[in-house]
Amino acid sequence: MKVLYAAKLVIVCLPLMCIGLLASAQSQSSTEALGPVDTYFVTQTSLGTPFQVDSGNLAVTKATTQAIRDYAQLMVSSHVAVNNALDAILKKKPAVPPPTLLKAAYSTMLSTLEHQGGKAFDTDYVIGQVKYQNANASLYKYEIASGADPDLKDFAKQTLPKIEDHLQRALNLQGEAQ
Secondary structure, three states: OHHHHHHHHHHHHHHHHHHHHHOOOOOOOOOOOOOHHHHHHHHHHHHHHHHHHHHHHHHHHHOOOHHHHHHHHHHHHHHHHHHHHHHHHHOOOOOOOOOOOOHHHHHHHHHHHHOOOHHHHHHHHHHHHHHHHHHHHHHHHHHHHHOOOHHHHHHHHHHHHHHHHHHHHHHHHHHHHO
16 A cells, blocks of 8 residues: 555656756747657656556456446546547657656556455545546646647647546545545
């Protein structure tokens, strides 16, 4: 449980700590490599999507309530669509480094969920979703406010309402569990 807590803490805090580091050099043209804020946004979104699909697929089969299973299925389908939309944008951009910053934390969280069952699984999945969606909303808001690439900013603007909806649904699930 301590490892899961540490992984969750990293997921929530690390993006906020990195924002200050990334704000420094954010000018670019459409033919140059993405700036640091846009690069960070792309790498974190590219990593979060497979995590949501993998954890969602686990929850579809392991959750004890239909409401959590339905939410998990929404996470899978929504994140596949988000990934496809982002990939379409990135095909027109210079290559971005592979996502690594939170890979270990996500792997740890998935491993923990794989070995849980029952109410403990439901609780950890839902709490993880609330924290993930909060951090994800912050990431998208930061891209909208500070990103330089107009295509990525537009993508973030279009996607943020879905993230906020996912957050509200996760909060509702959390409230139902109490």
